[in-house]
Amino acid sequence: MRVLINVFSRIKFLIATILKKHEKHEKHENHENHENHENHEKHEKHEKHEKIEGKMEISLEQNILGANDKISDELKEYFSKENILCLNLMSSPGSGKTSLLVKTLSVLSKEFSMAVVEGDLQTDNDARRIAETGVQVVQINTNGGCHLDAKMVKDSLKSLNMNGVEILFVENVGNLVCPAEFSVGEDHKITLLSVAEGDDKPQKYPTMFHSSAVMLLNKVDLLPYVDFDTIKAREHASALNKNIIVFPVSCRTEEGLEAWYDWLRAEVAKKKSAIAFENAE
Numbered sequence: 001m002r003v004l005i006n007v008f009s010r011i012k013f014l015i016a017t018i019l020k021k022h023e024k025h026e027k028h029e030n031h032e033n034h035e036n037h038e039n040h041e042k043h044e045k046h047e048k049h050e051k052i053e054g055k056m057e058i059s060l061e062q063n064i065l066g067a068n069d070k071i072s073d074e075l076k077e078y079f080s081k082e083n084i085l086c087l088n089l090m091s092s093p094g095s096g097k098t099s100l101l102v103k104t105l106s107v108l109s110k111e112f113s114m115a116v117v118e119g120d121l122q123t124d125n126d127a128r129r130i131a132e133t134g135v136q137v138v139q140i141n142t143n144g145g146c147h148l149d150a151k152m153v154k155d156s157l158k159s160l161n162m163n164g165v166e167i168l169f170v171e172n173v174g175n176l177v178c179p180a181e182f183s184v185g186e187d188h189k190i191t192l193l194s195v196a197e198g199d200d201k202p203q204k205y206p207t208m209f210h211s212s213a214v215m216l217l218n219k220v221d222l223l224p225y226v227d228f229d230t231i232k233a234r235e236h237a238s239a240l241n242k243n244i245i246v247f248p249v250s251c252r253t254e255e256g257l258e259a260w261y262d263w264l265r266a267e268v269a270k271k272k273s274a275i276a277f278e279n280a281e
């Protein structure tokens with residue numbers, strides 16, 4: 001359902017963009033002081049071209065998202081069959097995704113078998129930080145791409161030993177827009193928002209918060225130094241997604257992290273009991 005909403009909002013956005021372009025051209029045509037009337041015919045042709053381009057743009061977007069959804073569904077089926085809880089971590093660059101993972105892996109590796117897929121534009125810095133915890137990790141470099149997609153994640157799993165893995169974390173590329181539109185087979189999307197970024201971010205980047213099960217408000221240790229209204233941020237996120245769970249945390253002081261760990265424990269248990277129920281049927 002969420003995927004459908006994402007596709008729909010993407011199409012709506014594209015249509016709005018095309019209409020805007022069209023409007024611009026209309027204004028341009030009606031301009032009384034149009035200096036270059038000789039080019040009018042050319043201009044009209046150009047407008048037609050824009051309309052055709054618009055149509056192509058829409059179907060291309062649908063194809064890309066459709067192809068991604070197909071692989072994402074395959075992954076979902078695989079994770080479900082293998083009893084793996086898959087979580088897609090998203091945020092702006094630097095909100096604390098890797099810091100959260102390092103803390104989480106260090107604490108929960110005594111309880112669960114885990115693995116990490118690290119998405120990054122260019123470096124393997126984050127994968128090296130994860131490897132220090134002793135948890136297996138694979139790095140995907142998107143070479144400039146602003147998000148991970150299902151195929152990248154599917155291919156990367158070949159480099160991990162997935163036998164017995166109970167939680168797979170996918171750290172997406174730092175970006176508050178594109179990652180939310182490409183499902184990677186996850187059970188849940190998790191969004192981090194650090195208090196240094198401003199409490200209006202859910203309003204400004206709605207898709208990510210709308211599609212996430214959890215919002216971690218990170219870096220609360222910095223609250224005394226920044227203008228960030230935690231209540232407002234919660235309200236903005238809840239207005240988009242009434243079921244969103246909010247955990248105020250600090251990966252530096254570890255404040256609030258226990259609630260996040262408890263949520264993870266409960267999700268693993270939920271996943272296992274759902275599978276047990278399915279098998280019993």
Ligand SMILES: Nc1nc2c(ncn2[C@@H]2O[C@H](COP(=O)(O)OP(=O)(O)OP(=O)(O)O)[C@@H](O)[C@H]2O)c(=O)[nH]1
Nearest residue numbers: 092093094095096097098099174218219250251252
């Ligand atoms: N004060 C404070 N700093 C933090 C906290 N969490 C992370 N940081 C710092 O924020 C910076 C970015 O953290 P990362 O964990 O690398 O963030 P990221 O989201 O993984 O970044 P990208 O992968 O580049 O998108 C680092 O310098 C961290 O030490 C926190 O809770 N409090």
Ligand SMILES: [Mg+2]
Nearest residue numbers: 097098126171
């Ligand atoms: Mg990172």
